[in-house]
Amino acid sequence: MAEVDRNARIYVAGHLGLVGGAIVRALKKAGFTNLVLRARAELDLMCRVSVNRFFHSERPDYVYLAAARVGGIHANSSFPAEFLYQNLTIQNHVIDAAYQHGVKKFAFLGSSCIYPKYARQPISEDSLLTGTLEQTNEAYAVAKIAGIKLCEAYHRQYRFNAISIMPTNLYGPGDNFDLETSHVVPALIRKAHEARVANSPDFSVWGSGDPLRELLHVDDLADACLFLMDNYNDPELINVGCGEDISIRTLAETIADVVGYTGDLKYDSSRPDGTPRKVLDVSRLFDLGWKPQIDLREGLEQTYDWYVSNCGAPAAN
Numbered sequence: 001m002a003e004v005d006r007n008a009r010i011y012v013a014g015h016l017g018l019v020g021g022a023i024v025r026a027l028k029k030a031g032f033t034n035l036v037l038r039a040r041a042e043l044d045l046m047c048r049v050s051v052n053r054f055f056h057s058e059r060p061d062y063v064y065l066a067a068a069r070v071g072g073i074h075a076n077s078s079f080p081a082e083f084l085y086q087n088l089t090i091q092n093h094v095i096d097a098a099y100q101h102g103v104k105k106f107a108f109l110g111s112s113c114i115y116p117k118y119a120r121q122p123i124s125e126d127s128l129l130t131g132t133l134e135q136t137n138e139a140y141a142v143a144k145i146a147g148i149k150l151c152e153a154y155h156r157q158y159r160f161n162a163i164s165i166m167p168t169n170l171y172g173p174g175d176n177f178d179l180e181t182s183h184v185v186p187a188l189i190r191k192a193h194e195a196r197v198a199n200s201p202d203f204s205v206w207g208s209g210d211p212l213r214e215l216l217h218v219d220d221l222a223d224a225c226l227f228l229m230d231n232y233n234d235p236e237l238i239n240v241g242c243g244e245d246i247s248i249r250t251l252a253e254t255i256a257d258v259v260g261y262t263g264d265l266k267y268d269s270s271r272p273d274g275t276p277r278k279v280l281d282v283s284r285l286f287d288l289g290w291k292p293q294i295d296l297r298e299g300l301e302q303t304y305d306w307y308v309s310n311c312g313a314p315a316a317n
Contacts, residue, residue, distance in 0.1 A: 003230045004062060011036040011060035013045065013094055014067030018218055019109055021174040023064050026222035036060050051093040055101040063098050064107045064225060065091060073136045073274055075181040080139035087143035095150050099160045106162040107229055108151050110144040112280055113137045114166065122281040125237050134275045148237050155235035163232055165225060168241035168280050172218035172299060173306035188252050189304055192259040197314045202264035206271035209249030214241050214279040217299035220292040227290045241280040242292045258300050
């Protein structure tokens with residue numbers, strides 16, 4: 001495998017988001033300087049004409065597609081039409097334009113929610129399309145599955161070097177801390193911090209606390225993305241994770257400790273748990289020679305510090 005030329009033109013779609021921002025940080029750290037970045041106001045990925053015009057004028061050599069409509073259980077359940085339509089539209093436009101305009105290699109960022117709700121654990125890549133999806137994020141999952149299959153089709157039919165990267169549950173600096181649309185880690189960090197500031201006797205945790213989740217720091221994902229751009233050329237999707245899981249209950253308690261909150265945690269069983277357990281089989285990636293470096297406790301501390309410094313969080317005593 002040949003390493004990507006440090007002078008290559010690299011387009012990171014979604015560079016202001018959690019994943020895209022981490023990929024940009026990793027690229028800059030690795031010495032890449034010729035980055036092509038566009039905010040949504042500058043380039044509307046929902047507009048096919050604009051996307052084709054961009055690729056025609058900028059001619060990127062490599063592309064990371066990290067742009068997507070994302071959110072947690074509440075957002076996915078409330079807006080399934082937007083999650084399905086917008087993600088299908090964005091990825092269709094970008095994948096086709098990248099092929100049409102001669103991109104050397106394309107990385108599609110998916111999600112572990114593509115796998116069946118009751119897939120055998122740890123979840124291997126060949127579990128895709130072997131069972132029913134988790135209903136609370138079905139629309140997003142269907143869109144991402146379509147993106148994987150589109151990359152596979154372009155790879156096989158046109159020899160377009162498109163790879164599909166499936167990260168586990170992510171967290172880290174740049175995450176979304178809006179309680180209406182956030183994932184579990186930022187939601188718990190915000191709730192614990194606000195409860196500490198208000199000196200509340202407790203704060204609410206969605207669900208029973210029993211589900212098991214694998215968590216990966218987004219900077220580890222970004223490092224894996226650069227590694228795979230150098231070392232992986234197969235059309236089949238590949239998992240990215242740490243291979244270990246933690247219960248929501250233990251996670252919530254750890255976050256409370258990181259934040260310095262000493263009150264009670266109230267588990268709201270009227271709220272959905274989602275998939276009972278989700279941990280990825282990452283043996284294919286580990287066999288290639290990559291492993292994560294950031295410990296969960298360390299990563300949660302980094303993420304909490306970022307939240308306090310960047311999100312206008314009220315000061316804690």
